[in-house]
């Protein structure tokens with residue numbers, strides 16, 4: 249495999265399971281739907297960031313750093329998994345979080361505290377705008393911080409999803425199964441860029457469909473440009489000079505609703521539908537929105553009933569317990 253020369257620290261349970269969603273498929277009149285359970289990676293309630301962190305944490309250890317620092321929203325799943333990974337290998341963890349300290353921590357933030365992370369609140373800066381400044385302060389205090397960017401989405405982090413694509417290819421071969429499309433939540437881009445590089449290097453014939461979760465109004469680069477840059481640098485890290493272009497990525501932007509982390513009918517009905525048809529929990533910010541997007545694509549006839557679609561569950565369920573994402577907007581609780 250093209251990534252075997254890079255140091256990797258085992259942090260979770262892989263391969264994650266793939267199961268079928270027969271009751272959901274049937275209620276939709278097809279297509280066949282499989283789910284890949286990256287919510288079950290096993291690192292402090294799991295999620296897709298575990299895959300990136302296996303490479304990032306190994307690099308932090310390799311560089312003899314004494315702490316890691318990363319950033320995100322108050323309910324960041326990436327920050328919670330980073331705090332757990334740091335604890336696991338005996339590094340301190342600093343988290344740069346958007347917002348102000350709440351009276352009572354809940355969801356992912358509660359777990360950040362339980363996992364022993366030091367939290368730096370940065371008000372309106374939700375995407376790590378102050379990450380490097382705070383890392384410099386730590387350096388001035390004689391720390392050796394390893395800086396992990398927002399979402400863990402640099403080339404080394406994205407390698408985790410190249411490895412994920414190799415894992416999927418092996419599983420599908422063993423199952424004698426092929427899939428026509430893979431649908432997943434796409435936010436900081438490491439997941440989509442890594443999957444795309446993996447697909448290309450492993451010559452897998454499958455369409456990748458990212459469901460966009462948040463869109464910055466002040467984006468300097470379009471998301472397609474960001475993905476192309478990240479994928480090209482990820483390939484380079486794997487000694488491939490393959491160039492990627494914005495047209496290499498399919499990103500659905502129709503499901504942004506009222507913005508990042510605003511739970512609407514799309515998320516609410518997707519979450520209750522999967523819970524009540526298959527007993528599987530999605531999260532309100534990412535996988536709920538991505539499943540809402542998939543259900544809408546199916547409704548609009550984007551797949552034929554003979555096809556097989558794989559939904560990549562990226563985790564995030566601790567946010568179900570954060571009141572700001574309450575699913576109980578309407579009085580009825582049925583999907």
Ligand SMILES: *Cc1c(COP(=O)(O)O)cnc(C)c1O
Nearest residue numbers: 325435436437438439534562564
């Ligand atoms: C971070 C995250 C994503 C998005 O992955 P990116 O690599 O940032 O695009 C999707 N789902 C969940 C639950 C996440 O925490």
